[in-house]
Amino acid sequence: MSDPHWEIVASGARLITENWLFRLWSRVYRSRRSGRDHTYYVAELPDCVHVIALTPEPDRRIVLVRQFRAASAEQSLEVPGGLVDPGEDPAAAGVRELLEETGYAGDPPVVLPTYWCNPSLLTAKVTAIVVANAKRISDPQPDSTEELEIELAPASEIPAMVRSGKISHALVAGSLLSWLAFEATG
């Protein structure tokens, strides 16, 4: 912890709960300026990857998945993706998740920048990858608890889908906008 302003108070860490997905901590940091302690909640959550998979030109469609999300309690239209295993390369995880969830595979992935999902609360990072020339090569093999519907949409419609809220997951929207911005500027 080399932050210039806050140092962790090791004795202040308390594990609140843990499960297969995350460990929730309260952690105490001390301000080097004021000397005061402040308690923060931190969830240790695995990193995740988003896959922007595009079918060959000139048709170029994006492969999307629709699935139930428990916190919104509704179906969510998203790009394929999922959790990165500990030590796993995000690009490899993305290729794996794309194939499992949709049966699609394509060119070697182009890796976009990595961001903190929510650095105030979650330790997870999100990386987006772009897979061009994606084609369906097998049947999907989703997890037993995953009920996914695969949808293809013209890549040209992505800005409208983000703007209208048809895609309503902020991190997915961010990954798509990031890809569009990079594609526009080369």
Added chain:
Amino acid sequence: MSDPHWEIVASGARLITENWLFRLWSRVYRSRRSGRDHTYYVAELPDCVHVIALTPEPDRRIVLVRQFRAASAEQSLEVPGGLVDPGEDPAAAGVRELLEETGYAGDPPVVLPTYWCNPSLLTAKVTAIVVANAKRISDPQPDSTEELEIELAPASEIPAMVRSGKISHALVAGSLLSWLAFEATG
């Protein structure tokens, strides 16, 4: 809960922990297709707002804040913003947070679309607002635990700041990219 595929099992809800910031639940949903139950973790977290505040033309700079984030354990360069109080309008919350954190105020806000922060885990939504002609009208009044540094940057540098990871918070990057996309297309 009118999801077409999953219905909540009311008896399956269990409050794991609660604090001033969030309530963490495990919730059970039953698939209408398979009849199987699945347990999800859901954190009831307040909505938040991001404020894209821009100083007058032709100088047009964006008002940014740098602050410590506990989960990343590092300083994070972000737009001003914060939590929306229950029942509060996100735009009103944004104007309030902008003034408190930076002392800036400007034109009536333009409200961008609202997204789920992370609909698999968090009930929170994020809304971005744009405040043009922002000027410093008072001293900042941050919370006692907030130690913020205010930084102004040319608005034209935002794409490079997102791309380089200088802005490393995915939701903030998404809000900025969303604003840029909307500004480009009118």
